[in-house]
Amino acid sequence: MRDKHLKPSRGPLLAAAALALLAPALAPAAERPLTLDTIFDSDAFANPLPKSLHWRRDGAAMTYIDTESGALLSRPANGDQATLLLAPDKLLDGDRVLTATDASWSPDLAFALIETNARVTWDGVREGTYYIYTRDSGTLRALADGNTVRYAELSPDGRRVAYVWDNNLYVAQVDGVSTVAVTSDGGEHIFNGIFDYGSSEFGQRKAWHWSPDGTQIAFWQLDASDVPTFPLIDELGDYSEVRRFHYPNTGERHANNRVGVYDIEQRSTRWLDTGHDTDDYLPRVDWGRGGRFLFVQHLTRDHKQLRLLRFDLVNGGREVPITDSDPAWIDITDDFTALAGTRGDFLWTSERSGYRHIYRYSGGRLSPLTGGDWSVDAIVGVAASERAVYFYAKKDSLIDQHVYRVPLGGGEVTRVTEQPGWHEWQLSPDGGHAVATHSTANRPRVVRVRNLADGASETLADNRIAGMRDYILPQTEFIQFETGDGVTLNGYFIKPVDFDPAKKYPVIGYAYGNAGSQIVVNRWGTQRGPNQDLWHRYMAQQGYVIFAMDNRTTTGRGKAAKNLTYGHYGKYAVLDELQGVEYLKTLPWVDKERIGFWGWSGGGYLAAALMTKGAPHFKAAVSVAPVIDLTRYQAVGVERWMGTPEENPEGYAAVNLMNVADRLQGKLLLMHGTGDENVKFAFTLQFADALIKANKQFDMVVYPNSRHTITDARRHVFSTMTRYFNDNL
Structure with a gap:
């Protein structure tokens, strides 16, 4: 069992305390250094976990796809040997062998819905051939x-399949x-x-759900x-497409939405009277357990009031x-149960106490099941x-994810998981078993x-990954430091294996920074996947x-902490990052003149902000797909933190980095995909234009047609960042 974070001693400015190395150094059998080829062009660190895992409705067994063989299997919950449901060489369309990317079975295992050729479209929709x-x-x-259809799903009884095609909803009998x-x-x-x-x-x-x-x-x-x-604009063809x-910008109209209930036998739809203003949102719909109630x-x-309609x-x-309300905004979750x-009756989570806790609604009363400053x-x-209710919480540690249990009738909260690290559970429908995944920052998933009981x-799957045995891996070391105004923040270092104090x-900083986010976690892989984490180890x-x-x-500190960002996005992301620099400068082994930074998306904004409004503390930075001007970003994503531009013109002006382009100091590399469906490529062009007008030198790399994640050119992104820091830091 792990104690709460150690409290660091105070120094004249900042103080630090190492929490713990979460695993001993992994002594490899071979002294092979990491390379970019290994990280991006090999499967040395592939962790072939089961995919498409679904519990049977009775909880007696689970079905899944074996990643290595491609076989579709069923495994009893009691630990007996898995049985073969469908061999990969039997998955044939004529003479063509198909590869299953998802599979779900009817309760009696008589039918399966199998997804093949899955892909994500240019505008971020998953589709495939089923x-x-x-x-x-x-x-x-x-x-x-x-x-090619979208979001196909078997009915709970396994008799029908519903799917979306050309923005219409269909139901087919199996x-x-x-x-x-x-x-x-x-x-x-x-x-x-959809x-x-x-x-x-x-x-x-x-945007649809089967009734139970x-x-x-x-x-x-x-x-x-x-x-x-x-x-x-696709510029790669003979003619531009x-x-x-x-895409509604802040302050603009968004889609009007309504909810209908379609009766399968009657083949008719009734539209629900939600009584909402057309400018409001209906972000979640959930069925009651028996199908009588719809929530x-x-x-x-303005994101300040949330009503649950039954x-x-x-x-x-x-x-x-x-009805929940908040002076800043309310976060939407999937916690309704x-x-x-x-x-x-149902379970609900709310931050009405100042921290998110679980409540039970029964007999017209809402009663808390958990409480406290966590x-x-x-x-x-x-x-x-x-x-009993099982849940994740930041009760004993902000960097770990543990599973806890509380009786449905109220009572003592008990921590169920013991090992430090990141626990993810998939509970069986009967609540008797859980598929339990565990990892740490230095140990892959098991x-x-x-x-x-x-x-x-x-x-079910271990973490015997070849790369962990064959390659030298610098380790993640978690730390805490204290800001000048007494706030304890979490961080981590990855140091060279032969580190000499x-x-x-030189130091390369990394952060994301959005309210309620978290990157300092004791989990294998990071926000943007294990390749990024391996690249950090490579750079170490x-x-x-x-x-x-x-x-x-960031997350786990309560709603008041998140609300500090309201009205001025990124304020404390920048200010606390500068406190982090001051902390780094107290460490005798840090080269104070060679501190760099990089970030993506919200972190891309932070990288550009640190080189302008936060200058001159960083020598070089890389800003990938940065948000620059929030007045032209998504309405939902920004208004919850900033209000509308009409309500908060000063706040939007202060956030807009084009207004501080003349303050750029140091070396800055901008990277963006022209097909970014999330953070507009135009942001980077407009920021570049402002830098040019201010006669500021910068560097830029453009990825034609790449989406926000630039998944089609990751090797090039991180190779370019490697070169940029080598040349400028």
């Missing part, structure tokens, strides 16, 4: 006549007898069963007719069991057999099936020290 596999006959049938169009008016401006881009900032693109018994579908319809469109999509969340445009679909009527019974991260699930576990080392191997930190508005 097949219905009939186990008795061993046959495959293409869904939707082999057309036996192929019939396919019914739920909607027919979808098109360029009308979205059925969110338009502007609404997807709440974290979802799929599979007899109904609740879905959103969005009308984006009045939403401005933003063009992305313009791709337009709806719709209504968030006001519709009785049998007897009619609408109630508002919960329906409870068994006929009254429509935050619940998310509800994992309910174990009906023991009438997947076990855990019996919640006795704590026993069986390994008597020498001077080249003689740099990597320093990452989270500012005072």
Whole structure:
């Protein structure tokens, strides 16, 4: 069991305390140094975990795809040997062998919905070609006549499949007898069963849900007719191609949305009277346990009030069991959890106390199940057999993710996981078992099936990765330091394996910085994947020290801490990063004249801000896909932190880095993909224009057609950053 963070002693300015090295140095059998080839062009560090894992409805077994073989398997929860459901060489469309990227089975394992050719479109939608596999006959049938469709899903009873095609929602029987169009008016401006881009900032693109018994579908319809469109231009063909999509800037109109309930047998839709203003949001819809109640969340445009609406679909009527409010904004979560019974009881999380905690709504009363000056991260699930709730929380550590348990009737909160690190659970429907994944910053993921009754576990996938044995890996070392005004912040170092405290080392800083975010975590891989983490270790191997930190508005510190960012995005991200520099300068082994920084997206903004409004503390920085001017960023993503430009013109002006371009000092590299659907490439062009007008020198690399994550050119991104820091730091 791990104690709370150690409290560092105070110094005249800042003080630090090492928390712990979370694992001993991994002594490799071979002294092979990391290379960029190894990181980006090999599978040396591939962690072949099971994919597409689904529990059976009774919780007795799970189905998944074995990543190494491609076989579709079923494994009992009690630890017995897995059985083969479908061999990869039997997954055939004519003579063509298919590769399953996802698979879900009917409760009786008679049918499977198999996804192949999965891809993410230029505007960020997942789509693929789907097949219905009939186990008795061993046959495959293409869904939707082999057309590429989006977000296909089996009904809970396994008898039907629903999917989205051309912005319309369809329902097909798995036996192929019939396919019914739920909607027919979808098109360029009308979205059925799928969110338009502007609404997807709440974290979802799929916009429909089966009822628990599979007899109904609740879905959103969005009308984006009045939403401005933003063009992305493909310049790589013989002629330029313009791709337009709806993208509401701050203060502009977003899509009008409503919720319908489609009855499978009656083939009819009824639209719910949510009573919301067309300028408001309906970010979540959830079914009650029995399908009688449907819950719709209504968030006001200013993000300050959230109402939970409960519709009785049998007897009619609408109630508002919960209303939450906040002086800044309310975060939308996926924590709503329906409870068994006929009254429509549920679990809810709220930050009304100042920290996110779990509440139970029952019999018209809302009762807290957890409380205190610590935050619940998310509800994992309910174990009906023991009438308990499992959840993640930052109760004992801000950098670890532990699983906790509290009785449904209230009582003592118990920590269930013991090892320091990052625990992720997938609870079985009956609450008897969990697929438990664990990793640390220095140890890759291990997947076990855990019996919640006795704590026993069986390994499903281990972390015996070749690269961990063959390559020298600098280790992550977590630290804390204290700001000048007494706030303790978390960070980590990655130092060269042969680190000598008597020498001077250049430092490369890294951060993200958005309110409620977190990058200093005791988990294998980082915010943008294991390749980035391995690159940090590679740069440490080249003689740099990597320093990452989270500012005072990041997760686990309570709502008041997050609200510090309201009205002036990035203020404490910049100020606390400068406090981090002051801390670095107190360390005798830091070369004070050679401190650099890099960041992506929100971190890209931070990198550019540190070289302008935060100058002259960094010698060189790399800003990837930076947000520059929030007046032209997504309405949902920004207004929760800033209000509208009309309400807060001074705040938006202070955030806009074009207004401080003349303050640039040091070497700055801007990197951006022209096909960025999230943070506009235009931001970087406009910032570059401001730098040119201020006669400031800078460097820039452009990735044609690349999206926000630049996944198609990661090797080039990190190779370029390596060269840039080598040349300028």
